[in-house]
Amino acid sequence: MSIGARWRPWPAIRLDVAVASLFLVLCTSPPIFAAETIERPSKWIGRVAASDAVFGWPGSGFTLRFEGTSLSITLVDAGQNSLEIELDGVPQRLDLQAGQHRYQLADGLQQGAHVVRATRRTEGWIGDTLFVSAETDGSFLPAEASAEEMVAIGDSITAGYGVEGVGPGCKFTPGTENQYLTYAAVAARSLGMELTTLAVSGIGLSRARKGTKTMLDVIDNGTLSRSGAPGLPDERVSAVVINLGTNDFSDGKNPSDFGGEYAKLLSRLRYQFPKAYLYAALGPMMPQKDFDTAENAIKAAVQTSVAKGESRLRYLNLRVKPKDFGCNWHPSRSTQAAMADLLEQAIKADRGRHG
Incomplete structure (x- = not known):
């Protein structure tokens, strides 16, 4: 039974991958010719609760590297989540069903x-997903070493809320959300970086x-x-x-504790990621007046940290002019792509400056 996997207009699809990708189906019978079964993936992606084999943050998941002609996975889900499945670099959507099910990926x-x-x-908040097992007719291989890594921290903008909806008037559903199309995910792929996304709609x-x-x-949650x-x-x-502040400063709010909380966050991130360049970003939502208030607060927090000796931190304005909108006035795919360009340019410039 098809579970609604659909193609997007991605270029240069290899024939063998395209044919194999048509097998994104929900399986109702036991796996056939399974030469090897594993209960943990080759590698986890992003922040996960690894000891429980559970993943829930947007963009989190797993890598399976194998030698063979077929692959299936067994997952447990509440039935409203969807995954982006990349088979040898070709992406396709997989909608998960409620309960425990096996999905033929190739x-x-x-x-x-x-x-x-x-x-x-x-x-x-849509619910966690449990990795039960993976089966191939061949054998599983060790994961390749990770390249550079990026971490994105934010709210609905960074989670990809409504990015696939035709807005601004459409109502959000889990089907309109897609972390894969967010500015951080697009920039990370372009730069060859592995991404961890820690984002929650409505958070500040x-x-x-x-x-x-x-x-x-x-x-810190798994x-x-x-x-x-x-x-x-x-x-x-x-x-x-x-990219935080939109929910703190919207509707004319100007919370007095924001600067102190932002400083705490910067301090924690500097301890956890000692070699990282930190980008204190904002945008693209909010009316100009609210944006200016939030921007001033973030810039002040950045300036305070720099005055104390921080050398790998700067403010990044992501307030691009939208051509269209996702659901509930959220960034569309084109807006997210424009934001990705700004982030990528900043990272490339700082790579050159700091080596």
Whole structure:
């Protein structure tokens, strides 16, 4: 039974990959000719609750590297999440069904080594996804070493809320969300960087909204709903982009504690990512007056950190002029792409400056 996988207009599709990709189906029978089965992937992608084999942050998921002609996976999900499946670099959408199901990701491939990347299009509040197993008719291979890494921290803009909807009037559904099309994901792919996205729609940093968790409350979680321990210093991460403030300053708000909370976040990130360049970004939503207030607060936090000796930190304006909108006035695919260009240019410039 087809689960609604659909093609997008991606160029230069190899015939063997295109044919194999047609097998993104929900399987109702036991796996056939499974030469090897594993209960953990070759590599996790992004922030996950690895001990429980659960992933929930947008853009999180796993890599499977295998030698063979077929591949299937078994997952448990609540039934509203979708994944971006990249088979040898060719992306396709996979909608998950409620409960435990096996999904045939490839069949009839040419014999040889292949790589599948599976990442969540959807964010954490929609529910976690459990990795149960993967099966191939050949054998699984060790994952290749990671390249440079990027971390993106933000709200609905960074999660990809409504990016595939035709806005601004369309209502959000999980089907309109796609982290794969966000500015951070597009820039990371262009730069050859692995990405971890920590984003929650509606989140901010100010504690003025009583009873609402802030990014500092959840940033260490394995998934949005599963607590985690603060990460140890990670020198593999070379860029961190923070796009927070939209929910703190919208509708004329100007929370007095924002600057202090932002400073706490910068301090935590500098400890955890000692070699990374930090980009304190903002945009593209909010009326000009609210944007100016938020921008001034973020710039002040940046200037304070720089005055204390921080040398790899700068403000990044991502307020591009939209040509169109996603759902509820959120950035469309074209706006996200324009933001990605700005982020990529900044990272390239700072790579050259700092080597």
